[in-house]
Amino acid sequence: MTIFFCLRYLILSMTILSGLSCAVAAPRPSKPNVILILADDLGWSDTTLFGKTNFYKTPNIERLAARGMTFSRAYACSPLCSPTRASVLTGLSPARIGITSPGCHLPKVLLKATLGQKAPPNKKAILPNSATRLDTRYYTLAEMFRDNGYATGHFGKWHLGSKPYSPLEHGFQVDVPNWPGPGPAGSYVAPWKFPDFDPQTPSEHIEDRMAKEAVAFMENNQNKPFFLNYWMFSVHAPFDAKKKLIDEYRKKVDPKNPQRSPTYAAMIESMDDAVGSLLDTLDRLKIADNTIIVFASDNGGNMYNEVDGTTATSNSPLRGGKATMYEGGIRGPAIVAYPKIVQAGSSSTEIIQSSDFYPTLLDMLEIKPQRRQKFDGISILPALKGKSLNRNAIFTYFPHSPNVPDWLPPSVSVHQGDWKLIRIFYGGKECRHRWKLFNLKDDLEETKDISEKFPKRVHEMDALIDKFLLDTKAVQPKPNPKFDVSKYRPKLEGIAALKRSRKNQKQSPRKRSKPVAGWQPSGTCQLSIEDGSMVFTSSGKDPHASYVLPEEVSKETLTLHFKLISNSSGKGQIYWSEKGVVPAFHRDRSKLFNVHHDGKSHTYAIEFTAKNAVLAVRIDPSAGKGKVILSHIKLTGAGGRVAYQWQFREADRK
The missing domain is CATH 3.40.720.10 (Alkaline Phosphatase, subunit A)
Known part of the structure; x- marks a missing residue:
């Protein structure tokens, strides 16, 4: 009897533990990601x-x-x-x-x-x-x-x-x-x-x-x-x-x-x-x-x-x-x-x-x-x-002609096994199409056009192109009625127009705005530190700066406080970034506020509620050109507890 009850207790315990295990471990999806x-x-x-x-x-x-x-x-x-x-x-x-x-x-x-x-x-x-x-x-x-x-x-x-x-x-x-x-x-x-x-x-x-x-x-x-x-x-x-x-x-x-x-x-x-x-x-x-x-x-x-x-x-x-x-x-x-x-x-x-x-x-x-x-x-x-694919051909439709190296006039191509045919729309004589045929097994570099050597294959593969264009209802190039053969330069085909002005292609080094006192400015403004304040010099187009907090702030109702002097224009906006939420800054996690652009100092307190721990904040103090001075910036939680406070020192000037 004792053994019976022990076994029964053991089975019951295992059942309970199994149920607890199922409750704790979230089910994995049966469908593949x-x-x-x-x-x-x-x-x-x-x-x-x-x-x-x-x-x-x-x-x-x-x-x-x-x-x-x-x-x-x-x-x-x-x-x-x-x-x-x-x-x-x-x-x-x-x-x-x-x-x-x-x-x-x-x-x-x-x-x-x-x-x-x-x-x-x-x-x-x-x-x-x-x-x-x-x-x-x-x-x-x-x-x-x-x-x-x-x-x-x-x-x-x-x-x-x-x-x-x-x-x-x-x-x-x-x-x-x-x-x-x-x-x-x-x-x-x-x-x-x-x-x-x-x-x-x-x-x-x-x-x-x-x-x-x-x-x-x-x-x-x-x-x-x-x-x-x-x-x-x-x-x-x-x-x-x-x-x-x-x-x-x-x-x-x-x-x-x-x-x-x-x-x-x-x-x-x-x-x-x-x-x-x-x-x-x-x-x-x-x-x-x-x-x-x-x-x-x-x-x-x-x-x-x-x-x-x-x-x-x-x-x-x-x-x-x-x-x-x-x-x-x-x-x-x-x-x-x-x-x-x-x-x-x-x-x-x-x-x-x-x-x-x-x-x-x-x-x-x-x-x-x-x-x-x-x-x-x-x-x-x-x-x-x-296994092998039951596929007859694939098609590439590109009715354009960017002037890059190896460019072709508007074309369509078909791959069939090792063979590749390119049809150049109206590229031949008397407004007829022109073709290039390659065997990729023997000529991966596509240097040998063998279209004249295999006219039957060209005809058969071009018929596939016709069927493809008809089936897809493709809007196709058409002959140019104003084509002037005296202005046609066939030797320029495949020669990049860009090569003739290569000096103009060189990219000038991109100047990046450096963070100031840990604040990362947008590309439309410059930051500096003056007399214990952070100064935005804005060229317009949504000037802003963001700051990644050294430690995450627990989720709660928070308030971002600051003083602001502005001669710019437009509304202000603050953003906050939450842990595990993408993107980092989004309009759904932001608050708009009215800004006094009268050149005088005004105090602002923008309250927001975070559903997850806060990782960073961003301040958009205006929307236009001008100068904005921010000071006394701090983030507070319940009961006015200071979660983080910014101080701008002379050392932050550099």
């Missing part, structure tokens, strides 16, 4: 994946490759960024969407491509006008994830339109830093020019910060499925990096190596560090085995901007780079990792394209597309399982 990392302008030879560089260092991208499958023939849907980004979110070709050039930051809103009206007399074709926004009628990848119970977050570059075409209108619940521009705002290293998104430390690197924000998103959503869309600013212009890294790479430059920009090498390292931060977090949170990771580039490496007295990078052995229809403009690195499906450390030579990611993720997650939803891409799940 998804992280999609899209690098900007990262070339095929810019990583160590293919053994084409000994200057750049990408150990974390190698770490990712060791977890999944590396594709050596991965293509962007366009040699420029916005069209490719639209293809990733919709699974459609830029030809169908109408976004064929990266003009999505421009003021004019065009939701559809239109026919151009004219062209200079030295051009054979009139170009179409690209759409400048991603229409919200498309059911995006983010909307699909959101509707299937995922937390959705976008971090980094967007370049598909500002509000009402921002990430927040395309299915993302979080958007940091909510920036519609073509690259980072002003610089990679703080101070930046992002509105309402300040650095947390002086000289903070934007990619370090983006990784930090992405990590916070993962931590906040670790117990439910999440879709993290991390579209890096790196390694797009402006060419800017951590000074210490630049100095280190400068010592390693080989003048004979076509990759010899220390600044670009430093940018690559910071990009790679960000990838490492995400991998470290997955491991720390123990969710790596339940996370799909996709890594790719939006187009080829930048071959034409001048950095450190040389080109930004080299895509050798590929021909051309960003903005060209050759392999260097559209081919880049790609990795897909998911332990439950993809063999670790595997590789594939199958041809994949950026429009494939959407249908592939649907297939991996066993989610059906919407009724009547159509894709130009295909699921590459068979390739991820080590």
